[in-house]
Amino acid sequence: xxxxxxxxxxxxxxxxxxxxxxxxxxxxxxxxxxxxxxxxxxxxxxxxxxxxxxxxxxxxxxxxxxxxxxxxxxxxxxxxxxxxxxxxxxxxxxxxxxxxxxxxxxxxxxxxxxxxxxxxxxxxxxxxxxxxxxxxxxxxxxxxxxxxxxxxxxxxxxxxxxxxxxxxxxxxxxxxxxxxxxxxxxxxxxxxxxxxxxxxxxxxxxxxxxxxxxxxxxxxxxxxx
Amino acid sequence: xxxxxxxxxxxxxxxxxxxxxxxxxxxxxxxxxxxxxxxxxxxxxxxxxxxxxxxxxxxxxxxxxxxxxxxxxxxxxxxxxxxxxxxxxxxxxxxxxxxxxxxxxxxxxxxxxxxxxxxxxxxxxxxxxxxxxxxxxxxxxxxxxxxxxxxxxxxxxxxxxxxxxxxxxxxxxxxxxxxxxxxxxxxxxxxxxxxxxxxxxxxxxxxxxxxxxxxxxxxxxxxxxxxxxxxxxxxxxxxxxxx
Numbered sequence: 264x265x266x267x268x269x270x271x272x273x274x275x276x277x278x279x280x281x282x283x284x285x286x287x288x289x290x291x292x293x294x295x296x297x298x299x300x301x302x303x304x305x306x307x308x309x310x311x312x313x314x315x316x317x318x319x320x321x322x323x324x325x326x327x328x329x330x331x332x333x334x335x336x337x338x339x340x341x342x343x344x345x346x347x348x349x350x351x352x353x354x355x356x357x358x359x360x361x362x363x364x365x366x367x368x369x370x371x372x373x374x375x376x377x378x379x380x381x382x383x384x385x386x387x388x389x390x391x392x393x394x395x396x397x398x399x400x401x402x403x404x405x406x407x408x409x410x411x412x413x414x415x416x417x418x419x420x421x422x423x424x425x426x427x428x429x430x431x432x433x434x435x436x437x438x439x440x441x442x443x444x445x446x447x448x449x450x451x452x453x454x455x456x457x458x459x460x461x462x463x464x465x466x467x468x469x470x471x472x473x474x475x476x477x478x479x480x481x482x483x484x485x486x487x488x
Numbered sequence: 489x490x491x492x493x494x495x496x497x498x499x500x501x502x503x504x505x506x507x508x509x510x511x512x513x514x515x516x517x518x519x520x521x522x523x524x525x526x527x528x529x530x531x532x533x534x535x536x537x538x539x540x541x542x543x544x545x546x547x548x549x550x551x552x553x554x555x556x557x558x559x560x561x562x563x564x565x566x567x568x569x570x571x572x573x574x575x576x577x578x579x580x581x582x583x584x585x586x587x588x589x590x591x592x593x594x595x596x597x598x599x600x601x602x603x604x605x606x607x608x609x610x611x612x613x614x615x616x617x618x619x620x621x622x623x624x625x626x627x628x629x630x631x632x633x634x635x636x637x638x639x640x641x642x643x644x645x646x647x648x649x650x651x652x653x654x655x656x657x658x659x660x661x662x663x664x665x666x667x668x669x670x671x672x673x674x675x676x677x678x679x680x681x682x683x684x685x686x687x688x689x690x691x692x693x694x695x696x697x698x699x700x701x702x703x704x705x706x707x708x709x710x711x712x713x714x715x716x717x718x719x720x721x722x723x724x725x726x727x728x729x730x731x
Contacts, residue, residue, distance in 0.1 A: 410652060414645045418635035427631055428649060431624040432656050435663035442667060467659070478652050481569070485644040 369401030557587030565647030582710030
């Protein structure tokens, strides 16, 4: 457990010392979101209807954008080899790295998205719902993206390949995340529909949490062979 | 299972495939001839879909084979990761593009059928969307297995992806079903329903057998080609080291 905490603290410290890496991802999220009203037109009711989907898609892209460096830097400077040799399970190391990634991207995205939602004309309950769904859904994105990052480690065109691998696997999270916000906006079923969606979103996150660290560790082991 | 392990040796597989391929090719040609005759000439036009129903004789088997083909990729991935069968990697390389093509055929024929039936080439129906996502999973597998200078690395990465993908296929299917029923409660017309008349069912089953044979022949042929390719690459490496 000390190894887990130490590795997570190290990753967080690395980001803290170079905050520009995270700032770029968040700036991308804001700019990508702002492009939608410019492309679609400023009608308030149209924007309010598509807001949840747009913000969820943009958060998904932003999370993927930050993932290609998740293992690549450690692979280049040899840290990954040491993690592979270390006497404690690689699965835990993977989990620590994904958790650190979530804290520096998923968490800020979940905070930032409701602020942007205001510009799309979302009501207060929808804004809260957006924040909560992103909070519950983004861990899945970090884990699925972590798997794609591990699989494409050292590949040609790894950035584009990472997106091609991760996006279809992120579809369930996107669907339940965006439609959970939609149930609040429609006012249909009240809180019950939202609770169902949120429960499924949480289930997806828990299944990912229970299974993907093993797959990511397997991918890293065969990358080290 | 013992037989499958027996075939894991590429040289033994080669002897098997060279004996099996002529027989299977002949059977494919025969089944396709009979199936197409039944589907295009003998079977009656549907009372609702008219002549367009004949697209279904290709469309439905293609969908079945595309889905089964992804499960084959997952099984090959498992046998590569568990037993390190060298042939599993080569066969996965051979099978993935064939499965992707069957998936594309399913999407294209569905779209051609949809235009006169639904009045549009594409609707965001749950079935169509999950088939499209399966196609993307195939593309990811193909791209990943060919993204490395060391082919063995690509094979193992693609094997892990196929296993995770196979677990995800039902989840994706479930979520897309949910998504569609939420936004579009009026369901699309579906083939079949409670019962399919024998006049339609017989040609459908014959065509399914024919296309399955075609899939097997193509996968065997491509696996043979992959064995040759790997041998050539190894020979070039050896020559490169000697020089």
